[in-house]
Amino acid sequence: MSGYNAVLARNTDDAPKNLGPYSQTVAFSHYNHLSAQLPVDPSTGKLVAGGAKEQAEQCFRNIKAVVQSIDHVMDDVVRVSIFLKDIADADAVRRVYAAYFPSYLPVLTTVAVAALPLGALVQVEALVSNGEGTIPGAPQAGDLIKVAKNTERAPVSPLSSQSVAFSHYNNLSAQLPIDPATGKLVAGGVKEQAAQCLKNIKAILESIDVPFDDIVKITLFVRKLADVAAVNEVYTTFFPDSAIARTVAYVPARTTVEVSALPLDALVQIEAVVSHGDGTPPQLVEDRHGIVIKANNTSAAPRNPLSTQTVAFSHYNHLSAQLPLDPTTGKVVGGGVKEQAGQCLENIKAIVESIDHALADVVKVNIYLKNIDDVGAVDEIYATFFPGGAPARRTVGVSALPEGALVQIEAVVANAEGTPPSK
Template identity: 60%
Template structure:
C-alpha cells in the first residue's frame, strides 16, 4: 500500500462535532461530509419542530464545514436527504435551491424510520469536490461536469449526473417513464427495470457503459421485494455487461429498506460511476485506461449479485456488510453487540485482503433496526480505528435484509490507485 497520498480529516467549531465521526474527510479529489442533523454548533438539540427550519440548519452546517476547508456549496456534487416524512421534501425544496449559486448537485431522497436525535425531521450528508487534492497532490483547476438527458426523468431540484475527476455520481432514479413522468405500470420488478433503464440512459448520454458502474444502492419500501428486484437486477447486468470478466459482473451493492420513497415508488436506485476520462483539464495520460479492480475474499460473506469491493482510481467502494458469519452464511447469534462486531470484522477482513487497513476508510454508513442501539454500536466502533475517525451517517430503518439488526457499508481511500490497462 502506498502512503504517497494522505487523508485530510478536519473539524470546525462552526458546525456540530461528534465524538464518533469526523466532520469531513478528504482524500484525493473528494471530501466526504458526515451526516448533519438540524443542530446549531453551540446547542445539543434540534432547532425547531419545523422541517424548513431544520433543513436550513442542515444546509448551514454543510456550508460551514465546506467553508472551513476553503470550499463553497457549489463544490457539492452529491447530497443525500433522510426524512422522517417523505412529504416534507416539498417544503424543503422551497429553500433548497437557495443554498447553491449555480447548478444543483445530484441528490437522493428517502424517508427513514428514525434519525439519531429526538425531534429531528431531516438529516443530510454530502460529497464535495476537492480540486486541490490531498497532500502531496498539486492543486489543479478541475471542473465539475453536470449533465441531463431528455431520455431519463429530470428533476428541478437536482442534476442527473455530476462528474468530477474520475467519478460520476448519479441522482437516485425513480421508476419514472421519462415521457410521461409517471411511475411505470406493474409491480416492483417492472419498477426496478425502469430505474435501471433510466440509469442506462444517463450513462449513454455521457458515453459511459454500464460496466463502469462501481457501486449501486437500492432503496426499497418492503424487504420482501428483494427477490423481485434481484430478478430484474441480475438480468440487467448480465445483458449489459458482456464486456466484463467473470470476476466482475456485478458492482458493489447496498440495500436500504426505506419507510417511504418519493412519488410512492416501491424502489429507487442510485449509482456511483467510474469516469476514466476524468474532467478537464486533466491530462490525456491521466485520463485513459484506468481500470476497475473488483475483489472478493473467501474470508468474508459473498453475494451472487454483488462484489465485496470495487476499486477505481483512488477509491474503493464496499458492499453493505451484514452480520453474517462467512463460514455458515447465516446471521451470527447474539444481540446488537455481536452483530456490530461481525459487520466490522467482515469489513476489516475485506479491507485487509486488499492490503489496506481500517484507517483508510473515509466514510461509513450505518443502518440500524433500532436507533437506540447506536450507543452499543459506538462502544465497539471506535476500537476498530487507530487514527482520526471516518465521516459517518447513521439512520434507523424499518427492516434490514436477513432480518439483521445492523448493516454497515464503507468507502475506502486507495492511495496506490488502480493501474492503467496494458
C-alpha cells in the same frame, strides 16, 4: 502504497462536534466526504426548535460551515442526500435545499427512513469536490472542473442534475421509476419499477458515453425487503452488461436499504456511483492512463453472487454493505446488536485487509440500524475499530434489514495506489 495521498480528517467549531466517534469531513484525493448533518445548533449542541423546514435550514447551515471551514464553497458540492422522518416534508425541505444551490444543481437522493439520530426530522449529507486534492502540489491540482449533465432520455428534475462528474467519478441522482416520456411512474409493480430505474440509469450513462459496466456501486432503496427477490430478477438482466463483464462475472458493490417511503410513493429507487476513466476536464480515450476497475472478493468475508465485496477505481474502494454474517456459516451471528456490529466491522476489516489496506484507510462509514436507540451500543464497538474517530459517518434507522439483522454497515476506503497500482 505510495503513502503520499493522505486521509485528511477535519472539524470546525462552527458546526456540531462530539455527536459521535466521527469527523465532520474527511478528504482523500479529489473528494471530501462529509458526515451527515443533523439539525443541531453548534452553540448549544441541541436540536433547533421548529419543524422540518427549520431543521433543514440548520442542516444546511452546518454543511455550509463545514464546507467553508475547508476553504470550499457550496457549489463544490457534488451530491446531496436528504433523509426524512416523513416523506410529506420533502417539498418543504427541498425548498430550503434549492436556496443553497441557486445556479448549479448537484445530484440528489431523497428518502424517508424509520428514524434519525436524536429524534430529528431531517438529516442531510454532502459529498464535496476537492480540486486541490490531497497530494501536495499535484500537477492536476486546481485544474479539475465539475461537469453536470442531463439528457431528455431520462427524467429531468428542476432540483438536481442527473449526473455530476468530477475527477475520476460520476455521481448520479437516485433514479425513480419515472417514464421520461410522460414524467409519471410506470405502470406495474416492483419489477416494472426496478426495470425503469435501471433503464433511466443506462440512458444517463449512454448520454455521457459511459458503459453500464463502469458502475462501481449500486444502492437499492426499496419500500419492502420482501420485494428484493423480484428486483433481483430484473437486476440480473442488467448486470453484467457486456461480454467482457460476463466473462469475469463482474457485478458492482451493492447496498440494499428498506426505506419507509420514497418520492411519488415509488416502490424502489436506485442510486449509482460510476467510474469516469477520462476524468475532468475530459481527456481522449487513449489518454485514460490505464485506469481500470478492480473487483475483489475474499473468503474471509461473506460472499454474494449479486455483488462484489469491494470495487476499486482510481483512488477509492467502494465496499458492499456488510451484514453481521459469519463467513464460515453464512448465518447471522448470535447475540445482540453489539455482537452483530462487531461482526459487520470484522467483515469490513477482512475485506479491507484482503486488498492490502487497513481500517485507517476508511474515509466514510454508513450505519443502518433496526433500532436507532442502539447507536450508543454500536458506538462502543465501533470505537474499538476506529479509535481515532477519523471516518466521516451517516447513521439512520430502518424498519427492517436483510436476514433479520439488527445492523448493517458499509464503507468507502481510500486507495492511495490507485488502479492499476503504481509500482
